[in-house]
Amino acid sequence: MKFEISPVFKNHKSAVIDLISNFESLTDSADSGSRNKIKNAVLNNTNLCIKAFKKPNAFNKIAYTFFRKSKAQRSFEYANRLLKLNILTPTPIAFFEFKKKGLIDKTFYISEQLDSDLTFRDLTQNLDYPDHENILRAFTRFTNKLHNKGVLFLDHSPGNTLIKKKMDSYDFYLVDLNRMKFGNLSFDARISNFKRLTIHASMIATMSDEMAKITSLSYKEIHTKMWAETQKFQKAYHKRRALKKKFKF
Template sequence: MKTEIFVHSTYAHLRDFISQIPKDFSTLGDEIYVGRNDVHLVNVNGIVLAIKYFKRLTLANRYIFSTVRKSKASRAFEYSEVLIQKGITTPEPVAYINCYKYGMLYQSYYVSLYTDYLPMMELFQLPVSESEIALKAFSRFIYIVHKNGVFHNDLTIQNVLYSVTGNQYDFSLIDNNRMRFRSYSFKRGMDNLSRLALPVETIGIIAAEYAREAAVSDVRTLNAMIFSKWRYQIRMSLKRWLKKPLHLLPHRYRHSSDIIRKETNIVVR
């Protein structure tokens, strides 16, 4: 198995530890998230690291990330560096690891510094009357991100963290492996915000503040956000429909197809 390891020069002294991550990951530190990807927190000589393991790689992903595209871990590292250069807060990148077997990507890990910023989800669960200041601050943050030519392709409230001191909010982007860097336009900003699954009253506050920052009509901004959100939901529904060809099969054939699909998933993983 071939292993590619890149460590930021600031953390070169951690290279020996980082090189052991593929072998020891399951027993390292504290497991704080289990799902499509796993995340562990590890304290190494007083430095707290967040290690993300991109564990669900399809056969197509393994091939693509070995040939025509960089791995998720590589992109997370590089894009985080770009964000920091642009003055956008994100956990500091430390290293990435790509493991290859038979010429194809087998395992992928991204290492960053741990951040004590809080999940944005907490703010959105508060009554609007209590969260309005935070929502406006969030909208200003996203506008600055967009004006810097950064469009997070997985912009959800799960991928934004926050900290607060008094009434001053700061925000941090995470899960940075899916991003586009392009010139700003109002339409691109609205399309990017369409990924936020929020109630209408919350969208209204965010739209009004974004409009103020962008110097455009708040009515135009709200309408654009709602339209972009509707179009995004239609596109996602169509994508899910196309991924489920079983609806075309007679009912009696679906069970066997499910079995085949499950077996295929087991092999691919």
């Protein structure tokens, strides 16, 4: 077993390990899915979110054992890196890896459970959501902040940003962190990073307008690129779904 626990919970090492040992008996989270299982628990008066990643296939077992870090370890390390950059994410608590026959098998990531007011998905599903435009513009500024700090969140999609209302402003928290890149970002990389977020032309227009206001780039240049990237992503997404459906049956 390989693991790392946040210094804040070092004194609760045994209790944290027990949570993983008894994972199956914990309460299912409403966010638990078919690929990854998510459970909730309370430790030291802190609500926790415990994510068990889907077991890797044979190829990835070798890759995660010898060539790259597991999703759990990357999630833990990226969360700590984001916090050092003053980018919000639920507090990382620990990660665990278990091997079977010498290869990575089960992996877990533990973070603090964040009770958000909404996610970005709520904005895509309800264009009349209260204060919709202000939230969307604030989110656009947040994304630009990520890029200015050299963070490219590869899973920048509707369910992976939690939003909390704070007086007259909003805080944005990134989740599902295992796919990220860090470094200087080109214009194309920055605008392409919006492609997974929405299919709504009105939202693309608003985000393009806000980006034009906070950068030296023109609305036309930003909007043309953002809309083209969104359309290209949607076309590829639906093509993949059609192929999966075809081969499934």
